[in-house]
Amino acid sequence: xxxxxxxxxxxxxxxLVMLAGSTNAKRLALLSSLVQFGLTIWAWVNxxxxxxxxxxxxxxxxxSFGIHFSxxxxxxxxxxxxxxxxxxPLIILSSFKIEYSRPAVFYALVLVMQSAxxxxxxxxxxxxxxxxxxxxxxxxxxxxxxxxxxDRIRITFKFFIYTIAGSLLMLVAFIYLYFQxxxxxxxxxxxxxxxxxxxxxQGYIFWALxxxxxxxxxxxxxxxxxxxTYTEAPSTGTMLLSGIxxxxxxxxxxxxxxxxxxxxxxxYGKLAIILSIVGIVYGSWIAISQKDIKRLFAYSSxxxxxxxxxxxxxxxxxxxxxxxxxxLSHGINVVGLFFVVQIMEQRLKTREIGEMGGIIxxxxxxxxxxxxxxxxxxxxxxxxxxxxxxxxLAGVYQFSPWYGAVAGLTxxxxxxxxxKSYQWAVLGEAKEGxxxxxxxxxxxxxxxxxxxxxxxLGVYPQPILNLTEPSIKHLLETLTNPINLSLR
Amino acid sequence: MNAIIALSxxxxxxxxxxxxxxxxxxxxxxxIGLAGVFVLNGMDYFTxxxxxxxxxxMVIFDRYAVVFSAALIMITAMLFFLCKQYYQKxxxxxxxxxxxxxxxxxxxxxxxxxxxxxxxxxxxxxLSIPLYILAGTKRLEVxxxxxxxxYFLMGSFSTGFLLFGMAxxxxxxxxxxxxxxxxxxxxxxxxxxxxxxxGIMLMLVGMLFKVSxxxxxxxxxxxxxxxxxxxxxxxxxxVKTAAFAALYRLLFxxxxxxxxxxxxxxxxxxxxTMIIGNFSALYQHGxxxxxxxxxxxxxxxxxxxxxxxxTHSANSIFxxxxxxxxxxxxxxxxxxxxxxxxxxxxxxTAFKGLARNNPALAGLMTLAMLSLAGIPPLAGFFxxxxxxxxxxxxxxxxxxxxxxxxxxxxxxxxxxxxxAMFAKDTAPTKIxxxxxxxxxxxxxxxxxxxxGIFPDWVSGLMN
Numbered sequence: 044x045x046x047x048x049x050x051x052x053x054x055x056x057x058x059l060v061m062l063a064g065s066t067n068a069k070r071l072a073l074l075s076s077l078v079q080f081g082l083t084i085w086a087w088v089n090x091x092x093x094x095x096x097x098x099x100x101x102x103x104x105x106x107s108f109g110i111h112f113s114x115x116x117x118x119x120x121x122x123x124x125x126x127x128x129x130x131x132p133l134i135i136l137s138s139f140k141i142e143y144s145r146p147a148v149f150y151a152l153v154l155v156m157q158s159a160x161x162x163x164x165x166x167x168x169x170x171x172x173x174x175x176x177x178x179x180x181x182x183x184x185x186x187x188x189x190x191x192x193x194d195r196i197r198i199t200f201k202f203f204i205y206t207i208a209g210s211l212l213m214l215v216a217f218i219y220l221y222f223q224x225x226x227x228x229x230x231x232x233x234x235x236x237x238x239x240x241x242x243x244x245q246g247y248i249f250w251a252l253x254x255x256x257x258x259x260x261x262x263x264x265x266x267x268x269x270x271x272t273y274t275e276a277p278s279t280g281t282m283l284l285s286g287i288x289x290x291x292x293x294x295x296x297x298x299x300x301x302x303x304x305x306x307x308x309x310x311y312g313k314l315a316i317i318l319s320i321v322g323i324v325y326g327s328w329i330a331i332s333q334k335d336i337k338r339l340f341a342y343s344s345x346x347x348x349x350x351x352x353x354x355x356x357x358x359x360x361x362x363x364x365x366x367x368x369x370x371l372s373h374g375i376n377v378v379g380l381f382f383v384v385q386i387m388e389q390r391l392k393t394r395e396i397g398e399m400g401g402i403i404x405x406x407x408x409x410x411x412x413x414x415x416x417x418x419x420x421x422x423x424x425x426x427x428x429x430x431x432x433x434x435x436l437a438g439v440y441q442f443s444p445w446y447g448a449v450a451g452l453t454x455x456x457x458x459x460x461x462x463k464s465y466q467w468a469v470l471g472e473a474k475e476g477x478x479x480x481x482x483x484x485x486x487x488x489x490x491x492x493x494x495x496x497x498x499x500l501g502v503y504p505q506p507i508l509n510l511t512e513p514s515i516k517h518l519l520e521t522l523t524n525p526i527n528l529s530l531r
Numbered sequence: 532m533n534a535i536i537a538l539s540x541x542x543x544x545x546x547x548x549x550x551x552x553x554x555x556x557x558x559x560x561x562x563i564g565l566a567g568v569f570v571l572n573g574m575d576y577f578t579x580x581x582x583x584x585x586x587x588x589m590v591i592f593d594r595y596a597v598v599f600s601a602a603l604i605m606i607t608a609m610l611f612f613l614c615k616q617y618y619q620k621x622x623x624x625x626x627x628x629x630x631x632x633x634x635x636x637x638x639x640x641x642x643x644x645x646x647x648x649x650x651x652x653x654x655x656x657x658l659s660i661p662l663y664i665l666a667g668t669k670r671l672e673v674x675x676x677x678x679x680x681x682y683f684l685m686g687s688f689s690t691g692f693l694l695f696g697m698a699x700x701x702x703x704x705x706x707x708x709x710x711x712x713x714x715x716x717x718x719x720x721x722x723x724x725x726x727x728x729x730g731i732m733l734m735l736v737g738m739l740f741k742v743s744x745x746x747x748x749x750x751x752x753x754x755x756x757x758x759x760x761x762x763x764x765x766x767x768x769x770v771k772t773a774a775f776a777a778l779y780r781l782l783f784x785x786x787x788x789x790x791x792x793x794x795x796x797x798x799x800x801x802x803x804t805m806i807i808g809n810f811s812a813l814y815q816h817g818x819x820x821x822x823x824x825x826x827x828x829x830x831x832x833x834x835x836x837x838x839x840x841x842t843h844s845a846n847s848i849f850x851x852x853x854x855x856x857x858x859x860x861x862x863x864x865x866x867x868x869x870x871x872x873x874x875x876x877x878x879x880t881a882f883k884g885l886a887r888n889n890p891a892l893a894g895l896m897t898l899a900m901l902s903l904a905g906i907p908p909l910a911g912f913f914x915x916x917x918x919x920x921x922x923x924x925x926x927x928x929x930x931x932x933x934x935x936x937x938x939x940x941x942x943x944x945x946x947x948x949x950x951a952m953f954a955k956d957t958a959p960t961k962i963x964x965x966x967x968x969x970x971x972x973x974x975x976x977x978x979x980x981x982x983g984i985f986p987d988w989v990s991g992l993m994n
Contacts, residue, residue, distance in 0.1 A: 105987045177907045211935045
């Protein structure tokens, strides 16, 4: 019931925001997202730390098609819901200094997206999951289309077509699996993951699902929509895309790809790791040479997500647990980074790193908070990025030391482009007549919260690890059964 | 059966209202009359007719017929709400137009309920002849006249094929009743005589003309784009639904056991129709023409439902035609307003900036486009889904993959409309819409939503 509330509440809040009109839209949206966050915390407090699906609800939705409205949260889902509902108030608050035209529509779309995202993370029925997956795409498409940058029409369109293409493949795979379920056919996660199809078929299933999720994450070579879309989207949209929506892909690998096609993963998982690692190096390499800071962070996000995906496909406890921690950390850091970009762009009317410099002299508070977020992203020890990346690398290393070594480049290369960007943009002498007002109150709140989370999670990540460990262990147990040969 | 009689009387009565010049009362009479017909039709749903007892083997109102007829009546009634604003200038002949639309509906209902080839033929003719006239009701426009004559020539041509096919089938089976022919087909399933096979094929060609399946689709774009938009809407919704009801009824009740004969051909036609329809729609500059090609591609998806032919097929075809009709009604409805407002310009540019001054219309159009593109949770998605699982159930995975690839192409051109509407550059004027007009569009759009979330409400009506 609580899970359903978490889905339904933002949706009704969206309607309310729409009705309330433009003047109070942002405040109302913030308020409702805070309430949602409160509900989530309450759910977390009441969450039993075991592998069971909790707060579950299962109602028949379309009886003749075997489709259920089945939702519930295990540790993995709980973490994702936490991530979504934690970031949402921050994202909304971070947009307070931007004057979006037609704010009522804008914030309503943001809240509808929140509803769909929660739905994706808690659905236990493949069809329901698919509906939410697609539903999440509509608001972000319109957010990018209506409030995006100059080249938005072409780029958002590419983004849309790309993702839809992937999800249609996924749909075909789901329908195929649906017909393999002994009568009466249904879409429940449990039924689909206990089919025991042969390796050949699971190979097809693997690819259909993998491509869908790889586009969303994105994994090399399905990433070409990503830098453009991140750059052209309005900054709130970029945060939604990189902070939360990207995690839909990662989460879906854990929830659907691994259990539904374990033999496919055993067969092609290695290839997935290689692609992910190629993405890490490639993304980092391109990030180094970027002049536009938003684009730089877009490529850095692409590189970081490559490591997460490599960690998952290593199929080790460290790798999977690391991916959980890193999803949360990456969400927090990337929202922080894109918020920094937004602040600089608003004040300087440019995103070119070469035209910045000397900000530290005018805005020391901003510079300090930026540094903390940046260090978190570079994965300095005692920041949140370190915990996740370390575990992920350990996981990949267990899979193969060589892969681990190459994937480890992410830390070095990440440090290169991140610190370089900081050096050029923030340090140095200010030019003559250079103005950079320091943070306003709302901006300060967002950045302080993010910086605090960076440090707190870096020092004490244990609650997160505890939250997901039973579910991850359970997942690994079910997987190692058919594929233990390939792991040795 | 009573519904057809009542509807014919209503049509004749409408013509009389024209004579007595009861302009004001005309629309209420027609709408209330249609509501009555809807109820009469619905009453047949609960009686189970036996195959032999009904109307000397001519028509049979089984659930299939009743359900399809209900959809036809409902969509027609909604179209009448659009009539008044659309035919403002042709006010003198309005009763003729109303009457003709009602007669077309009679034909459509016969096409859903025939149990004899004679009635199939009559149904098609009763449907077509008023349509030839309706296509030319914008008398002063060249394109309307062109559409009318083209439709007439092509329609008669295709009916020729159909008749020839019927004659050949009769030659082999010595009967016109569906039941008799089915017995013949079942009895000779392995070794059907060539004359019978040729008959099936010729009938199929005739029917494929009617549903605009490639390569017999070439009349459709010209006729659709030339005819008055309201009549185009009628063709894309009611006429298309009736044609598919007839095609499926014909194949299922008579030639079901001869499936190996027509399966490959129809499989190819389905694939070709989707591909030609979609890729032609990509390159259109006018939205009306784009919708015409989209109508062709949708016929392709529907043909997948026809070839699947299992226990769910009739339901899936019904669901798909219903939601496609609703989405078409909305999209053509908005198109009509935009075109009139822009002095006859129906290109994508005419839609630019629509969201700014007419947010309601833009919202409706967006819903319709999302539904046509098959984006959940709108009903169009579920329609496609239903058709696809239907085919997958039989293991026809390749045609489903082709269809999936095609729906991706479809998204491209449907979204072009959305993108144009939300473009910032130009701001057209506020378009005046009559309340009745808006009401019909809103109801249709709301149904797209509701049926998408609760497809079960209508998807099992024939069980």
